[in-house]
Amino acid sequence: MDNSSSHQKCTKPKMDPYHDTCYNQNNATAICDISFNSASNYNMLYHQSGTFTDKSVKTNVADPKPIGNYIDKPRYKAIRKWKRLGKERSISNAEDLFLMRVLSFNILAQNLLEDHSYLYMNHNKKTLMWKIRKPLVIQEIIEAEANVICLQEMQEDHLLDFIIPFKQLGYDYLYKKRTNDKKDGLLLLYRSDQFTLVDYAKVELYQSGIELLSRDNVGIIAKFSLKDSPETQFVVATTHLLYNPKRNDVRLAQIQLLLAEIERIAFVENLTMDKAKYLPIILTGDFNLKPFSGVYKFLTEGSFEYHGKGRNLEPSSYRSLSNSLIPSRLCVTDNCQHFNILTQRLQREGTGKVMLENSEFPPQKDEKMSTSCNTKVLQQNNVNADTDRAQTIEIIQGHSAKFASGTLTHPFNMRSVYTHTSAHGEEATTHQEEWVTVDYIFYSNIQPIEKYTLLTVSQCKTLRRLPNFVVGSDHLSIGATFQLPKKKSLL
Structure with missing residues (x-):
């Protein structure tokens, strides 16, 4: 959007095969070519006449009512409008x-x-x-x-x-x-x-x-x-x-x-x-x-x-x-964090490797058995990968990770x-x-x-x-x- 005045009129939609009509304010399904390209559009979006405010919708769009026993396309579009959340307020620093x-x-x-x-x-x-x-x-x-x-x-x-x-x-x-x-x-x-x-x-x-x-x-x-x-x-x-x-x-x-x-x-x-x-x-x-x-x-x-x-x-x-939802060998804690990532952040050591399997990134030759690889990593941090009992592992003083806590x-x-x-x-x-x-x-x-x-x-x-x-x-x-x-x- 180059300037607000350029969009005060309805313009031809960009996708002709999929947009049948450029609707105007006299049409009950008004849809203008409004672009969300930058924050400079903020004031235009909520204060320009004929755009997405609730007030303009009520002014330009008839109340959607079913025809016969179904809703037709124009009335469906009238229902599916963008609604402002919360109270409208003026933004002075829209460029930010x-x-x-x-x-x-x-x-x-x-x-x-x-x-x-x-x-x-x-x-x-x-x-x-x-x-x-x-x-x-x-x-x-x-x-x-x-x-x-x-x-x-x-x-x-x-x-x-x-x-x-x-x-x-x-x-x-x-x-x-x-x-x-x-x-x-x-x-x-x-x-x-x-x-x-x-x-x-x-x-x-x-x-x-x-x-x-x-x-x-x-x-x-x-x-x-x-x-x-x-x-x-x-x-x-x-x-x-x-x-x-x-x-x-x-x-x-x-x-x-x-x-x-x-x-x-x-x-x-x-x-x-x-x-x-x-x-x-x-x-x-x-x-x-x-x-x-x-x-x-x-x-x-x-x-x-x-x-x-x-x-x-x-x-x-x-x-x-x-009390155990997923096995600890996946190295995902009960706080939804990767254990390896967490220990690297807090201890500033370790590989920080994600231990989840992914078919797009198969394990290397020396890591064919993902379970044994995970077990090795966990053992280094005193995590028992072979138990479904609750475990609380202190990574550093004041910060612990939990497995199988329920x-x-x-x-x-x-x-x-x-x-x-x-x-x-x-x-x-x-x-x-x-x-x-x-x-x-x-x-x-x-x-x-x-x-x-x-x-x-x-x-x-x-x-x-x-x-x-x-x-x-x-x-x-x-x-x-x-x-x-x-x-x-x-x-």
Whole structure:
């Protein structure tokens, strides 16, 4: 965006194949070409007439009402507006801020749709075709104008064709296929003209020989810096956890591994012996869990006691969990930190090596047996890798690491962009026997200022089945705009 006056009129969209019309203020589905390129847009975004404020939406967009027994495309777009969070306030130093918009979307891999066709028996068959769904998905993503896009269920053999329009718009990407014989994975797109990719991790949540971690789910974690402010850095992560509704214990173990990798990449410095400083973190994805379930509580409250609970992480006297969730040989502590990384930071010695298996980085010739390698590292620090008993290991005076304590903790102050009032919630992101929320954007050390509004459960019922000719997936996309203060160079 060169100046605010250049965007006071509606301009021709950049992606003609996927944008049918440039809507104006006389059209009930007004969508203008508003770009989120720099913090200088802040005042324009919230004070310019006809843009994304709630006031302008109410003025320019008719109240969304279903036609007949379904919501059509214009009214769907009218519902899916960007809503300001908190009270609007004037920002005098807008040049010191960067507006970052993140979109997360499970786009429904075509191979999974076909493998589970029984779930879509009552759908219009045309709405299930990839050639019909693909332009709907791409259009919705592009119209959101996000700086970072996190997609789940991106089919590998569709990838190169799918990213063409995004490459044309200046996005670069990271992709991680699910492990073993799975054909889909995660796609993280980012504006390469705005961000520099500083570091990243493609996390495999499958770890051989461990029943709880025998599923092929993965995660992507990326550390970025701003092109025009290199010292301003942040971390975006995305994942797609196990679906099985009965196995919250599996999802808890998967999150433990993912948070350990986030902790490694987001770490800045130790402030005290028991407190560290971390970069801003945004964690998105399809978590396959409901609000206020065990894993949700763990993420948002920072602590969860699993010992004695059932596989659904609810109190149970049948097949209750022991004090040990994952074996200590993985070198991941109960505070979701890599033990080797932690000892290197505090003792300033050791390899600091991540001991998780990853098929993209097979062990070296002298490390074919990962278990023996892990055991050696642990023994050097007096950790018993062959026991599931609770262990507390003092690394330095005043700082200890715990294994198999029966309780997990993490060092982040995580919050959900979307507020939830009950386990079912008033909004929904997909239909799993009922309309439920399973997709989330969690954040820490960063301020959200907008969210992409979801449909309420009653509105979802009038939307009817997903996918359809309005939404190209069986999930609804979610999004948030964050305010990132720029760091000034010390030079």
